[in-house]
Amino acid sequence: MGMPTIPFSLLDLAPVCEGSTPSQAFANALDLARHAEALGYKRYWLAEHHNMPGIASAATSILIGHVAGGTSRIRVGAGGVMLPNHAPLQVAEQFGTLAALYPGRIDLGMGRAPGTDHATARALRRYYDNADAFPRDVQEVLHYFEPVQSGQAVQAVPGSGQDVPVWILGSSLFGARLAAALGLPYAFASHFAPAAMDEALALYHRDFRPSARLRTPYAMLALNVFGADTRAEAKRLATTQQQSFVRLRRGELGLVPPPIDDIEAFWTPAEKSMVAEALACSVVGDATDLREGIAAFVARHRSDELMLTGNIFDHAARKHSFALASQAFIDTRLA
Secondary structure, three states: OOOOOOOEEEEEOOEOEOOOOHHHHHHHHHHHHHHHHHHOOOEEEEOOOOOOOOEOOOOHHHHHHHHHHOOOOOEEEEEEEEHHHOOHHHHHHHHHHHHHHOOOOEEEEEEOOOOOOHHHHHHOOOOHHHHHHHHHHHHHHHHHHOOOOOOOOOOOOOOOOOOOOEEEEEOOHHHHHHHHHHOOOEEEOOOOOHHHHHHHHHHHHHHOOOOOOOOOOOEEEEEEEEEOOOHHHHHHHHHHHHHHHHHHHHOOOOOEOOOOOOHHHOOOHHHHHHHHHHOOOEEEEOHHHHHHHHHHHHHHHOOOEEEEEOOOOOHHHHHHHHHHHHHHHHHOOOO
């Protein structure tokens, strides 16, 4: 098809499904990462969330260590660490430790949202106004990864002089502007907040300033993928994520729900349009649908890399979906 060759990666939240436990979620995460490695995925990223019973990736760096230790080639990282929740020094130490354990395989993506609610942010002893300090905090983390200068009062041990690629994550123009100004790779959260995607990418490319870390802009977009052997089954699998979105909006915290046959009976028209907007960047269907849908998304948005995600209730069905997606890349000469 003459499509550009781009890498594909996987974003996971270590979902805790109804009837399951965090222990099982962690076993599934490692199994999925090994599966992704065998299928040719470039990276496997985990995202930090707190106070959400259906997401077990709160202690993101610990889980990254677990996954990196059980795999051999795939890059493993944070997509992302929510920097307002952390002291920059501790982030540098944690990822410096991971990079010392698994050289050349660790990525650090950092986001500005707290990834939680006010009460939990307070419980983490961090405060929302820290989001305004995000650019300064990012630069502080970058500073700790630099080689130690003589007379440097505080250093990250381990961390100093470590090769840890740092990414800026975002769903607005703010992150795009910062990634461009600092000359860092940029990952856009198009899998749940696609509204500003095209504008953010254009701004990032237009304002990008080369840095010691990155010579030319490098942008990654996220895409929801729900693949199955039939279109009807794929649509049914996607109802897990649709329900999760609606429940979150309703303020109902819970475990990841099983798919349902009649999603129309579950949501109101307003909820349906909210989900359609949030999950606009989704490809749902059989192998042919995935091949065509992924190729169309790549052709339209021209990102340098694609990060696939998809919260599917059944672990075997989830693995199968990511296998179909990887085949779509190979079939369209994307990979």
